[in-house]
Amino acid sequence: MKTVTSEEMNQQFSYAEQVKHLACAGGKTPKALVITYGCQQNENDSERIRGMLAQMGYDFTEEKEEADLILYNTCAVREGAEQRVLGNVGALVHEKRRRPNLLIGICGCMMQQEHMAKTIKQKYRHVSFVFGTHTLHKFPQILWRALSEEQTVISVEQSDGVICEEVPVRREEGPKAWVSIMYGCNNFCTYCIVPYVRGRERSRQPEKVLVEIRELVKTGVTEITLLGQNVNAYGKDLPEDIDFADLLYQINQIEGLKRIRFMTSHPKDMSQKLIDTMAVCDKVMPQLHLPFQAGSDRILEKMNRRYTQEQYLDLVRRVREKMPDIALTTDIIVGFPNETKEDFEETIKVLKAVRFDSVFSFIYSKRQGTPAAVMEDAISDSEKHENFDRLLEVQNQISREINDACFGKTFELLVEGESKTDENMLTGRTPGGKIVNFPKEEGIKTGDYVNVTVTKTNTWSLLGEICRD
């Protein structure tokens, strides 16, 4: 695994200075708009992109018309998101004609695919620069070239991935933060593009993770979410004898930190040691995202998930044995090639057996270059949609019943800010990760921990009142 050296980063810092000189000529403060698609890992990457932009003298805006630089950080997991990016970038051609100095960039997983970078170069000539996931730390150099050259700058390297510790990060202020503990994936589930665009599993040094979290706590962060495509594989590539459970235990000791969450866990790598560690670490929240993807063993095998329905259900049983109140969430793919009605019924069976708090479900999306993309598929789109609707119906009922059972209960919430739907309300999350909205009160602010009693329940959220007892 390649670690980006301090010398390489110093070179980038000197490019950053040169960009600043060019972009801020005449005392101007240029503005950047960074638009992020996809998962938390991408959000976390965008924080690093913003960190580098700030270093290069940029300020930030949410308005396209105000921006001197518009950058799309893209996702390759589903075709729909890719089409949206292409549509949005295509629509910017008029803005570019109106303002020829506008810089338009695209980066992230979608651009790491060779055919996509080619498409942009050939058909989207108003795009100034493109970079993939493995060259994110070279953004200053890429931007410097984009400011100095006429043609589209393409920086996409095929590699197993790098680790870079020195990229500046710019996070939104607040009590919560994401911390990546590892990158990439070795699992090659047959439907998934991630291992091709994010490289092989590589873990950060535990000391680097611990230092980052301690620094975050000093700035007022009290809740962190540890990120990795498969956090359960943490440490396998490190020389020291450490696994994810050990890391979790060490993070749990950090003074001032109150809540730890993590995602995502691959069921095949979830050890009993990790379950036991979660149960004894008081700061690890009772929440687990455990994707099962499909209930049928035949489909699980075709997906290369390397567990059976029985093994998955046994894992859930062992998790609940240690943590009876844990909130479980999952990912499900409906309509994997040749998933029959009988196969799909197995998925419904698992839903009913586990009773997840919530489910992230998607209709299978063919990804060029993955083994599943060339699998025979005789199932019609209408049958897939029918199954998808049925899954939502079953799960909505379960989520509703689980939320209804929260009525009258009191939870400790971390106040995250104003509710998105009502300016008179604040919003926060329970230890299990459920959103609760409650009326604003004098003296209660973002970052506080308050006890709230649930007074009304919905399928997706809860309403409550501050409890003074």
Ligand code: SF4
């Ligand atoms: S574990 Fe499977 S689904 Fe998850 S990122 Fe890796 S290949 Fe994709």
